[in-house]
Amino acid sequence: HLAGQARAESEQLEEDARNFLNELDARGSQECTEATMSNWKYASDITEEHREEKAAAQLKYAAWEKEAWGRVRKWNGKWETLSDPFLRRQFKFMSVLGTAALPKQDLEKYNNLVTEMSTIYSTAKVCQYKDPKSCKLELEPDLTRILRTSRDYGELEHVWKMWRYSSGRRIRDHYKLFVRLANKAAKLNGFDNMGEMWVYPYESETFRADLAELWEQLKPLYQQLHAYVRRKLREKYGERRISRRGPIPAHLMGNMWSQDWSEVNDLAVPFPGKASIDGYTPRRMFELSEEFFASLNLTRMPSEFWEHSIIEKPQGRDLVCHASAWDFCNGKDFRIKQCTDVTMSDLLTVHHEMGHIEYYLQYKHLPGVFRSGANPGDVPHAGGFHEAVGDVLALSVATPKHLQKIGLLQEVHDDQEEDINFLLKMALEKITFLPFGYLMDLWRWDVFSGKTHEDNWNCAWWDLRFKLQGIKPPVQRSEYDFDPGAKYHIPANVPYIRYFVSFVVQFQFHKALCMKAGEYDPLNPAKPLHKCDIYQSTDAGNLLGKMLQLGSSKEWPEAMEALTGGRRMDASVIREYFKPLENWLKKDNERHGEFVGWETDEVLCTSELPREEAKSEPSGGAAPALGLMLVAA
Numbered sequence: 001h002l003a004g005q006a007r008a009e010s011e012q013l014e015e016d017a018r019n020f021l022n023e024l025d026a027r028g029s030q031e032c033t034e035a036t037m038s039n040w041k042y043a044s045d046i047t048e049e050h051r052e053e054k055a056a057a058q059l060k061y062a063a064w065e066k067e068a069w070g071r072v073r074k075w076n077g078k079w080e081t082l083s084d085p086f087l088r089r090q091f092k093f094m095s096v097l098g099t100a101a102l103p104k105q106d107l108e109k110y111n112n113l114v115t116e117m118s119t120i121y122s123t124a125k126v127c128q129y130k131d132p133k134s135c136k137l138e139l140e141p142d143l144t145r146i147l148r149t150s151r152d153y154g155e156l157e158h159v160w161k162m163w164r165y166s167s168g169r170r171i172r173d174h175y176k177l178f179v180r181l182a183n184k185a186a187k188l189n190g191f192d193n194m195g196e197m198w199v200y201p202y203e204s205e206t207f208r209a210d211l212a213e214l215w216e217q218l219k220p221l222y223q224q225l226h227a228y229v230r231r232k233l234r235e236k237y238g239e240r241r242i243s244r245r246g247p248i249p250a251h252l253m254g255n256m257w258s259q260d261w262s263e264v265n266d267l268a269v270p271f272p273g274k275a276s277i278d279g280y281t282p283r284r285m286f287e288l289s290e291e292f293f294a295s296l297n298l299t300r301m302p303s304e305f306w307e308h309s310i311i312e313k314p315q316g317r318d319l320v321c322h323a324s325a326w327d328f329c330n331g332k333d334f335r336i337k338q339c340t341d342v343t344m345s346d347l348l349t350v351h352h353e354m355g356h357i358e359y360y361l362q363y364k365h366l367p368g369v370f371r372s373g374a375n376p377g378d379v380p381h382a383g384g385f386h387e388a389v390g391d392v393l394a395l396s397v398a399t400p401k402h403l404q405k406i407g408l409l410q411e412v413h414d415d416q417e418e419d420i421n422f423l424l425k426m427a428l429e430k431i432t433f434l435p436f437g438y439l440m441d442l443w444r445w446d447v448f449s450g451k452t453h454e455d456n457w458n459c460a461w462w463d464l465r466f467k468l469q470g471i472k473p474p475v476q477r478s479e480y481d482f483d484p485g486a487k488y489h490i491p492a493n494v495p496y497i498r499y500f501v502s503f504v505v506q507f508q509f510h511k512a513l514c515m516k517a518g519e520y521d522p523l524n525p526a527k528p529l530h531k532c533d534i535y536q537s538t539d540a541g542n543l544l545g546k547m548l549q550l551g552s553s554k555e556w557p558e559a560m561e562a563l564t565g566g567r568r569m570d571a572s573v574i575r576e577y578f579k580p581l582e583n584w585l586k587k588d589n590e591r592h593g594e595f596v597g598w599e600t601d602e603v604l605c606t607s608e609l610p611r612e613e614a615k616s617e618p619s620g621g622a623a624p625a626l627g628l629m630l631v632a633a
């Protein structure tokens with residue numbers, strides 16, 4: 001009798017919990033739709049009116065989060081006893097309130113700081129190198145294009161320096177106040193600092209140790225590539241500017257942040273021969289990407305997507321041009337906003353953004369808390385997988401075989417030369433990103449924890465940039481500068497470790513899908529991993545779809561196991577993919593007697609502070625030179 005009663009009670013509790021969560025979710029989706037619409041209006045048309053509207057909507061959404069959180073708390077001590085893990089996990093996620101825990105005026109200040117920093121970043125302008133009176137150059141497309149195409153050392157240095165002057169330097173003080181409020185919010189959620197709150201969604205005690213281990217496994221390959229590119233750049237720009245054993249000046253890699261070196265492909269690739277997308281339109285690029293998803297039996301874009309997306313830079317207004325994908329939390333409205341340039345790299349970005357949309361479409365039936373990604377609530381979900389989806393498809397699209405199939409590459413010679421050529425292009429995009437993808441949050445975790453003090457922010461940044469990337473600023477930096485602020489994700493307060501995770505796991509996903517598609521066979525040298533193209537494989541698509549449909553309803557090792565059979569981030573797969581290139585680079589570097597690694601005795605960054613900030617002036621002016629940090633490569 002008692003057992004029967006207990007069972008009846010637990011079933012009643014489960015049913016009440018289900019009803020409670022369903023009601024909360026319905027309301028939450030509505031609130032999310034409203035907040036996301038206001039965010040969208042501001043991001044796509046930066047005006048004072050839209051800014052005020054966005055600020056109000058954010059406060060309204062935070063009030064809702066606080067109400068929901070208050071009601072969830074009433075279930076404490078009960079929800080933990082529920083037998084259905086699906087329900088328990090929803091309560092677990094809803095038990096973390098996020099920055100809505102801040103007192104109202106602190107939250108308003110916090111939100112305004114982030115919006116203000118993003119606006120400064122998105123509207124920053126730079127003057128022409130040859131015409132200091134003409135000051136209308138914008139990051140996209142102007143500065144991006146100059147960094148991609150110019151080989152004029154002086155022009156590149158000007159653009160690199162002035163972008164940081166117009167963006168990062170102007171938000172240094174905002175960021176100081178932001179860090180204090182962020183940490184106050186983290187503490188109100190029971191975390192030591194905001195960095196701890198950011199790693200919480202990875203649900204792993206060993207997460208940061210695992211990342212360090214991955215980087216140790218990937219560093220040797222990165223150093224070989226670094227040594228090779230340094231030689232190619234030295235041959236182009238001369239030994240005086242690029243020394244044989246030193247770090248590479250940061251403004252020469254074809255990218256504003258030296259995070260992707262694929263645009264210096266022409267300088268580095270041993271044998272010329274490039275795909276071209278000339279003649280395409282942004283719309284065609286998006287249709288091409290959608291076609292790939294459909295060929296895998298995944299979902300096509302809904303009509304709202306084509307109706308509401310912004311895929312070309314609108315003229316005559318300020319907007320956030322940094323590409324983004326949006327889920328409006330109503331199962332119908334999904335959009336991309338991208339100032340698309342007709343280039344191969346933007347074709348890959350199109351696939352990346354569409355990968356987000358595909359993920360939204362595949363898990364739209366789930367409760368809101370399991371629809372991970374950048375919903376307005378700021379307890380960020382891990383995101384490592386979200387960032388990998390589009391890039392996985394792009395690994396197939398980028399192969400010469402596929403590019404020829406879709407008419408973007410004329411002739412294809414399936415030989416060793418083309419192999420190295422292709423792998424080098426891929427490494428200049430994927431391997432060069434790894435140290436940057438890692439150091440962005442290494443720096444921020446140290447800032448949030450206080451390990452890096454605000455008087456040393458910029459030199460701590462260049463310490464990491466030197467140690468991990470083997471690069472140096474083209475002109476000496478100081479604490480007047482705030483170079484981290486010149487990278488979108490810092491002013492926009494978007495966590496970044498998700499990209500490092502993605503660049504590792506996307507190769508694990510690629511391998512699993514290629515095996516499923518019969519395109520990769522470890523025992524067949526004619527089917528190496530880097531030649532695989534999963535296009536039109538519905539078997540691979542169905543396997544990927546199954547993982548996507550989980551959203552964050554399962555811990556990520558389980559989602560990974562569903563797709564790859566393994567439960568860990570594993571650097572051996574990306575190294576297997578690049579193995580032929582690694583062997584080639586080692587031989588080529590030996591043949592040229594290249595020094596692998598980097599060292600310098602230059603002072604890359606001085607601790608000189610703006611006068612009003614300098615409390616105790618360090619004795620003797622410049623701080624112990626960062627540059628004296630001989631390489632521990």
Ligand SMILES: CC(=O)N[C@@H](CC(=O)O)C(=O)NC[C@H](CC1(C(=O)N[C@@H](Cc2ccc(O)cc2)C(=O)O)CCCC1)C(=O)O
Nearest residue numbers: 322323324325326349352353356372373374386387391499
């Ligand atoms: C509403 C909202 O914010 N939505 C989220 C999505 C979500 O969370 O649901 C979102 O759209 N975030 C924007 C961000 C844009 C990009 C980015 O910032 N990339 C990184 C790193 C990188 C570089 C190369 C690469 O191949 C892949 C990644 C960089 O450029 O440094 C820029 C172009 C590529 C991706 C993105 O799509 O991740």
Ligand SMILES: [Zn+2]
Nearest residue numbers: 352356386387
């Ligand atoms: Zn992304």
